[in-house]
Amino acid sequence: MELNRSAHVDTFARDHLPAAGQWPDLRFDLPGSPGLHYPGRLNCGAELLDATVERLGPDRPAVRDGSARVWSYGELKAHVDRIAHTLTTDLGVVPGNRVLLRGPTTPWLAACWLAVMKAGAVAVTVLAAQRPQELATVCRIAQVRHALCDTRSADDLIKAAVPHLLMTLYGGSAPDDLLRRAAKKPTSYAALDTSADDVALIAFTSGTTGRPKGCLHFHRDVLAVADTFSAHVLRPHPDDLFAGTPPLGFTFGLGGLLVFPLRAGASTLLADRCGPEQLLERIQRHRVTVLFTAPTAYRAMLGALGAYDVSSLRRCVSAGEHLPAGLWHDWRRATGLRVINGIGATEMLHIFISAADGRIRPGTTGLPVPGYEARVLGTDGRPAPDGEPGLLAVRGPTGCRYLSDDRQRAYVRDGWNLTGDTYIRDPDGHFRYVARADDMIISxxxxxxxxxxxxxxxxxxxxxxxxxxxxxxxxxxxxxxxxxxxxxxxxxxxxxxxxxxxxxxxxxxxxxxxxxxxxxxxxxxxxxxxxxxxxxxxxxxxxxxx
Structure with missing residues (x-):
């Protein structure tokens, strides 16, 4: 394993990658794959924003905030570049520093994330609902020294009492508020010449099994998930408007509500979490076309659908939990839309098995996303026959790299990522979810x-x-x-x-x-x-x- 020359001054993230023999087998040229080829020098923030502006122009709508406010791509770029200047000139952030991002889902949180990318720092985006002890744990594992925090989410971060943490608030009225300082900066910022395999973000697992794990993802990984699942399964249009419930601290939300729309030149609605009826109201009011949420939200919305016009929707994506066939059929009968089911993982960054349109088989997760391959392994570690349950194994252009965590050895075996899910591969190649491996009950x-x-x-x-x-x-x-x-x-x-x-x-x-x-x-x-x-x-x- 040979990595390109890093642009990071603070080398903590690269220094704490798993040992070479514990890496997954990263594949960019699988048969039937989209042929992913990325240059050695790559900054995903510049690719998502600057390159999109150059390709489609600055006047297209980029971000909405749930009210009447809309930022164009040009306006978003100006905000991002001002914040990037503030990070590097005022706050002393150097390439490779971990920057904690915390706050409700808003355009400003997205702008901060993009600024961290362009500055060559490492984003550690956490959930606004996380408590002081959880925040302290994340900061300790990732050795975080900088934080950009929405004023509404500051109390618990202050209570976390993270040693030597330099916290900068945004969205308030204080003279040193990040946005006030950024308003005085230039509107153009040259993105750092990062390596494609410099760490861009550390995503922490969401706590379904206790102690969180930090997952290291590179700049090229951010683009790879857009160039596989989004480009070849979701297939967004530049005129699409994305919306959904997953926060940006959850990789399902980061991809679905920020990376995918920007990569496609589309726009995104970034508003704080909401209940089913408020989500339906936003779909109706803003004419949302692409929706990302979990099965529980689709089930909750069914009872209220009759009171709202959701005819603008053309794509509905479900992940995070198993999507029952009955719920899929109920949503289809109510809306005429086929929900795109999928399985992803924080370790893989986003969805790697899914299907859309005529390839959907309700009750199954789908087929390997172009660029990935998957198999079901029996108890002997060999591929199980079709129809027999076993552990799901997957590989492709992204994969698990835990931050200084012995659990890397359990997740990656023989180059394959073992997701911890029990699956069955049907004879037609569709993968059918059975249970989490630790949720199998033996009675x-x-x-x-x-x-x-x-x-x-x-x-x-x-x-x-x-x-x-x-x-x-x-x-x-x-x-x-x-x-x-x-x-x-x-x-x-x-x-x-x-x-x-x-x-x-x-x-x-x-x-x-x-x-x-x-x-x-x-x-x-x-x-x-x-x-x-x-x-x-x-x-x-x-x-x-x-």
Whole structure:
């Protein structure tokens, strides 16, 4: 493994890449791939912004903020370049420094991210909902010394008490506010001549399994996910308007709401997180055409669709969790649109298995995205026969590089990225999700996939959400326990639990049915909406709603 000459003065990120023998096999020339060829010197911020302006002009709409305000590409570039000047001349940020970015999803957060890219620093974008201890952990692992923080999100970062952290606020009225300082800077900034394999960002896993892992991604990786999934599955148009719920601190949101629209010359709606009806209102008001969100949001929006005009939508993308076939069909019947399902990972940066249009098979995730290849591995580590469950392995132009973390050895084996998901490859090449590998329940010697039981429960009209886990049992090894959120007004009684158990027995074989049903007001989720089954397994049964 030989890397190009780095432009980083602060070499922490490159110095803490995994050892050469622990890297995934990065492939840019797989059969049927789009032929990804990137020069040795590359700055993804300049490619996403400057190159798009040069190609399509500065007057196209680029970013909207949820109100009437719209920035053109020229205006966005001017804001980004002023912030980049401020970073390097006023704040002392040098190439390779890690810069924490924290705040609600707004155009200014996006501008800060692009400025960090152009300045050659390393973005560590965190969620506005993260608490002081979580922020302190991220800063310690990534050795963060600079932070750009929305004034509305400053309190918890201050409480984190990160040693030697230089925090600069934006969006306030203080004389030293980042945006006030930036307003005095030139509107043109020459992006740093970074190497294509200089680290551009450290993305932290979202906490579904406890201790977070920092994932190092290069400048070329940022473009590669746009030039694979976005270009060949999503296929955006320059006139598209993107919107969605994932925050920019989640790589699903970074790609879907910033990288993909800018790479295509399209525009994006960057507004703070919202509930299903507010999201529908924004789709109607702004005439959104491309939507990125999770299955839980699609399910929540179904009940309110009749009150809104969503006819502008032409693409709906779902990831973050398994998309049940029933939900796919419900959305199709209600809107006429086929949801593009996909699986991605923070370790891979974005989606690597998906399908669109006529290639969609409801209930499956899809096919390897052009540029990637995937296989299902049996217990012997060899490809499993079609129809047999096993561990999903994938490789392509992006891959896992943990920041100083021994878990690299478990994720990457023989050059393949092992995502921790159990899948089945169907004879026609489609990949079908079974469960997270650690969510397989073994009861009396039988393998039971939690998501299959969840889908059965969700077919009952009184069930809003369901999460199924295994509980240790002396006689059976494990028993199936279902954690359920009911529709308003349905009593949480033993009689209701019995009704749901009997219903499930008619949907799937009886041995897979839950032996215990626990009712909740809400299920535990990360700020990005991912279900935290580890908390259910641990018996933490009271969860605040995000």
């Amino acid at each position: 009396a010697g039988c393998n039971i996939a939690g998501p299959e039981v969840e889908e059965a429960l969700l077919r009952h009209p009184d069930v809003l959400e369901a999460a199924v886990v295994g509980r240790p049992d002396e006689r059976r090894g494990q028993v199936v326990v279902a954690h359920v959120v009911l529709r308003e007004g349905v009593p949480r009684t033993d009689e209701t639990a019995l009704v749901l158990r009997e219903f499930t027995k008619k949907e799937i074989v009886p041995y897979k049915c839950p032996r215990e049903i626990v009712f909740h007001e809400a299920l535990p989720r990360t700020p990005t909406g991912k279900l935290q089954r580890f908390r259910l397994r641990a018996g933490a049964l009271q969860f605040p709603r995000d």
